Amino acid sequence: MKNWNFLALCFMIIAFSSCISQKQITYFQSPVADSTALAEEITNKYVPIIQPNDLLSINVNSLNPEASSFFNPYAAADRVPTFQTVNGQVPVTAVVGYLVDTQGQVQLPLVGKIKVLGLTSAGAQELIQEKLKNFLKEPTVAVRFLNFKVSVLGEVTRPSMFSVPNEQMTLTEALSLAGDITIYGRRDNVMIIRETNGKREFGRVNMNQRDLFKSPFYYLHPNDVIYVEPGKARLAYADRFYTILPSIIGALSLIAVILRR
Known part of the structure; x- marks a missing residue:
């Protein structure tokens, strides 16, 4: 039993050895630490405009x-x-x-x-x-x-499509409905894909920075698609897992043989 516990502990250490700093996962950071309450005027609020096929x-x-x-x-x-x-x-x-x-x-x-x-x-x-x-x-x-909906894809807990009953949804609300970005998702480079007047736009938003609230992509438009990229930690974990998987299987087989003796 001790051998099994030791093997499990080693596997966990290897699997989670990719370091993710607190700064990478903290939302709404300010360049200057300030404990005072600030009031900012909202200038980028979006009101839906009727378009063909609505x-x-x-x-x-x-x-x-x-x-x-x-x-x-x-x-x-x-x-x-x-x-x-x-x-x-x-x-x-x-x-x-x-x-x-x-x-x-x-x-x-x-x-x-x-x-x-x-x-x-x-x-x-x-x-x-x-x-x-x-x-x-x-x-x-x-x-x-009736067709105001947004889609959330990528490194979120619950990728899905969401309907908007009140004609307004923000990027933070959509991510909250999707269960938030996972620990492996890139918060500094969230993509918003938007189609307006026959043109497709690709916007990028840094969720780590407080100025995201001023972005034209903070207030979502009908049929926006939000995509959260996987970070290096996720890719490194996947590569490491498949690299060491044969070794793990071999070690488990060896321990099983030893324990049977």
């Missing part, structure tokens, strides 16, 4: 509920799930709503096509509400995005 929930109400229901064909099916979807998959109920066509328009019953391209959800609400005054008495409209 999926919208448009909920209509008025003084005549029966007449309003005619404009709500998706009312029972456009519920947005909580942040994390079941088994990491976006359920069918999250993808039913009004599709914005390639010209940036949505088509409502009776009203016809309404151009909402480039508007915020609040702006679309005002526009649609004005159009409905010809059909309803004192209409009110609620518009929200």
Whole structure:
């Protein structure tokens, strides 16, 4: 038994000998140590803009509920799930709503096509509400995005896709939902892949530094992909494990033979 314990201890020492410093895994570091509370103005907050192929929930109400229901064909099916979807998959109920066509328009019953391209959800609400005054008495409209989702991949605890019910998610929130970056993930070089107006951007954010909050990639956009690279410790561990695996198997076999005698 002592031989087995000694072998296990040796294996653990070898496996975890790659050193990861505290500085590499500490978030929001400041160049100067300062214990005073600081207040910074938020200047990079993101408000989603309607683009082609967006999926919208448009909920209509008025003084005549029966007449309003005619404009709500998706009312029972456009519920947005909580942040994390079941088994990491976006359920069918999250993808039913009004599709914005390639010209940036949505088509409502009776009203016809309404151009909402480039508007915020609040702006679309005002526009649609004005159009409905010809059909309803004192209409009110609620518009929200149904396809605001982000994906988190790489060295995180729970890689997955997450739906965003409130039209705003930050990089730190997305990583928290994914169970945080593992001890082996690179916090200093987190990649955000973003598609906007037919172009793909690749942003890099250093989670170790406090100035990440000023990055244009801190507030996430719909369909952003976050990728956390493995660090050198992970690669070194993998290489070392497969290098010493034959030796470990041989040692275990030898000890098994000795113990049987």
